[in-house]
Amino acid sequence: MSSIPRQIERAMEAAIFASRWILAPFYLGLALSLFVLLIKFMFELVHIAETAFTATESQVILGLLALVDLALTGSLVVIVIFSGYENFVSKIDHSRHRDWPEWMGTIDFTALKIKLLGSIVAISAIQLLKQFMTISTVSDRDLFWLVVIHVVFVVSSVLLALSDRISASTHTSVEPATPAPPSDRVAAKKHA
Template structure:
């Protein structure tokens, strides 16, 4: 009975596979939005101001960062929780693939959120007259919460890794 329960629990990891496939659909949606934004951006080039050019480029960078984040979550999540991908010899295999554990995934996720939030905040500053002081204040507070959360998460991971290394070094050698 114990073996049956353990096999069922282990096999349940495959329930996550449709979620990762769903995230691939969201990458496709971001590619579509990127294309629409790019066409709109290119159409405005003849009458574009410097500020509008920077805002348009920031919007495209924002979309590409979000897509990059999704790919990291898809690949590392699948490999960490569902199954290893057998592409070790493939020439296009990512250097980080197979090396991003859950801890590193969390840090990459928070770092990407901070970068996306920073870009959004920069876009707000470039078009500041559209926002009230209260809206800008809340956006800054939210961004700072993301930054502080990222620093605290990194510190917690560093402490946990340091504690593990210290514990390993105190184990008797066999």
């Protein structure tokens, strides 16, 4: 009788463990969404190139900030794809890839959260900078809320990093100090 419940338990555990593969299409969809970002990036780049001789300096800077924003968003998506897949679905065999970035495979869920919030803060800062570049067309109310949202992202990132650091420090064990050899203790007593 006891073997049947154990078999049911093993079958349920195997099904739950296999359910992680349901996430794989999400990461594949995110990889495909990079093409959407690339299309938008190319559109913005062509637009900047077309208006480069007639645009003002601030318009060119705004265009470049839009390109940086899209590049940061693409990088953020790549970080989420690789670290999310490796943390939740399956490890990627990178031994066959000579140009495999060092950070891939080393980002755990905690580091992913911090990198994610860091990227969001950077994207928020770029959006805020874009609004400051066109400050004459932005209302004080809109600018106030953009600053508040940016500060909330920054504070959230700092608090998350601090809570993760505190959590990590409570999980590390402190090794007991090894006693000095008897000859060192005798030498220490002579100098005292």
